[in-house]
Structure formats: C-alpha cells, structure tokens
Amino acid sequence: MSESLISSSFDATSSPAEIRQAIRKGEYRSHTSGFAKGFVQCNLVILEQHLAADFLLFCQQNPKPCPLVAISDSPGNPIIRGAGDDIDIRSDVPNYKVFLDGEFNTATTNIADIWQDNFVSFLLGCSFSFEEALIDDGIEIRNISEGVNVPMYNTSIACKSAGRFNGNMVVSMRPMKSADAIRAIQICSRFPSVHGAPVHFGDPNEIGIADIDKPDFGDRVTIKPGEVPVFWACGVTPQIAIKNAKPAISITHSPGSMLITDIRNSHLSVL
Numbered sequence: 001m002s003e004s005l006i007s008s009s010f011d012a013t014s015s016p017a018e019i020r021q022a023i024r025k026g027e028y029r030s031h032t033s034g035f036a037k038g039f040v041q042c043n044l045v046i047l048e049q050h051l052a053a054d055f056l057l058f059c060q061q062n063p064k065p066c067p068l069v070a071i072s073d074s075p076g077n078p079i080i081r082g083a084g085d086d087i088d089i090r091s092d093v094p095n096y097k098v099f100l101d102g103e104f105n106t107a108t109t110n111i112a113d114i115w116q117d118n119f120v121s122f123l124l125g126c127s128f129s130f131e132e133a134l135i136d137d138g139i140e141i142r143n144i145s146e147g148v149n150v151p152m153y154n155t156s157i158a159c160k161s162a163g164r165f166n167g168n169m170v171v172s173m174r175p176m177k178s179a180d181a182i183r184a185i186q187i188c189s190r191f192p193s194v195h196g197a198p199v200h201f202g203d204p205n206e207i208g209i210a211d212i213d214k215p216d217f218g219d220r221v222t223i224k225p226g227e228v229p230v231f232w233a234c235g236v237t238p239q240i241a242i243k244n245a246k247p248a249i250s251i252t253h254s255p256g257s258m259l260i261t262d263i264r265n266s267h268l269s270v271l
C-alpha cells in the first residue's frame with residue numbers, strides 16, 4: 001500500500017493508539033499534523049545519559065522552543081509511562097533522524113537495532129496541539145488545508161546555553177489575517193507546554209529569515225494577500241543545539257513526524 005493511501009486513512013478522528021500501531025508496523029511514515037484531535041503530539045530527543053542533565057537544563061532555560069512534557073522513567077527504558085499506554089519510543093515515531101558527532105547520519109523508521117542501555121528520552125511539546133484550539137476557533141491552519149508539513153525556519157533568535165548545548169531558535173510558521181493573528185496570541189497563551197504564544201509575526205527578516213518561500217524544514221505553504229506570517233518557537237530547535245554540542249550519538253524525530261501520546265491537550269491548558 002502506498003504512503004499516500006495510508007496517509008488518507010488518518011485524520012483528526014483517528015485515535016493515538018491506532019496511528020501508533022500503523023507506525024510501529026511500518027505502514028505510515030509521514031507527517032502527523034491534523035491527526036488525533038484532542039491528544040498531545042511530541043518532539044523527541046534521545047541522548048546518552050551523561051548529557052541528559054545538560055539537555056534538561058537547556059530545556060528549562062528555553063521553555064518556549066523546548067517545553068518538556070515527559071522524560072524517560074530510567075536510562076535505557078524505551079517506555080515512558082507518563083505519555084500513555086503501550087508506547088515504545090523505538091518504533092512509534094514515523095521517521096527518526098540519527099546524528100553522529102552532531103551531524104546527521106541517517107534516517108530510519110525504527111531504532112530498536114541501535115538502542116543503548118544508557119539512552120535517555122525527552123518528549124517536548126509540539127505546536128500541533130494548539131492547532132486544534134485554533135481550528136476550533138475558526139482559524140484556518142494552512143498546512144493542514146493544503147495537506148503538507150508545517151514550514152519551519154532557522155532564525156537569528158539566540159537560545160540560552162546550557163553546558164554543551166547552544167544555538168538559535170527554529171520557528172514554525174502559519175499565515176493568517178491580522179485579526180486572526182491577534183486571536184491566535186490569546187488562544188496559544190493558554191498552552192505554554194506546547195510553545196505558547198507566537199514569538200513573532202510580520203516581517204520575517206527581523207528574525208533572520210531571508211526567504212519565506214524556502215523553509216529550512218517542512219514544506220512551503222501559500223500566503224494569501226492580506227495575510228501575515230505568524231511564527232511560533234519550534235521543537236526542532238534541539239536539533240540545532242545537538243549539532244553544536246556534537247554528542248557521539250543522538251536521535252530525534254524527523255521534523256513534522258511526531259510521537260502521538262495519550263495525553264489530552266486539555267491537560268496542558270493553563271486556563
């Protein structure tokens with residue numbers, strides 16, 4: 001069965017468990033935006049234990065791009081019980097990226113064969129969670145409407161350093177009318193655990209983005225006349241920090257291909 005056919009079988013009404021099962025069986029390998037309405041999707045970072053404390057501090061000092069939702073129960077344990085039932089970090093993400101000495105080495109759909117007893121996994125909140133709240137308020141999410149991955153960009157916004165981890169923020173972008181942008185700020189402020197309010201809207205050059213039509217990650221989306229680009233801190237930021245920290249081995253999700261948890265979005269709302 002082709003990926004496109006499998007992709008069309010999942011949507012906002014699909015359950016986290018059925019999507020994870022398809023991913024675990026190798027039946028789905030693409031982005032997860034718009035899937036499993038009501039449930040938290042997470043970015044993934046896996047590091048060796050000796051770097052875990054520094055990365056935890058990096059997350060604590062940079063809560064907008066790196067909002068920590070859950071962490072491994074113990075080193076080497078691929079199960080994070082706080083994220084849901086029957087979740088296996090080694091197989092339940094559509095696409096993984098493996099880095100050696102901070103440089104991208106390979107992409108894979110299963111990491112069981114390279115799993116180590118000293119691995120610590122971090123789950124970080126994802127903007128896909130607040131997309132639901134925006135849609136419920138009548139705000140269009142362009143990448144969902146166009147059936148593509150959300151566009152993401154490197155910026156000139158510096159993160160606070162922690163040990164070996166440092167770098168600039170990555171942002172995701174969603175175009176919308178000015179009135180909707182103001183409403184989005186109000187709505188997303190309720191969800192600090194999934195990036196919270198936007199970090200910028202308007203001129204992309206002000207945050208170091210030279211060409212809005214050429215995202216560094218994800219896909220280009222249409223910006224219609226009268227719309228402004230709205231930018232949120234993004235959980236791809238740790239991949240930049242990893243590049244600079246140069247750990248011997250590290251693993252992340254592929255941008256846009258998230259771990260879908262059993263945690264409800266409502267549990268992360270502060271209002």
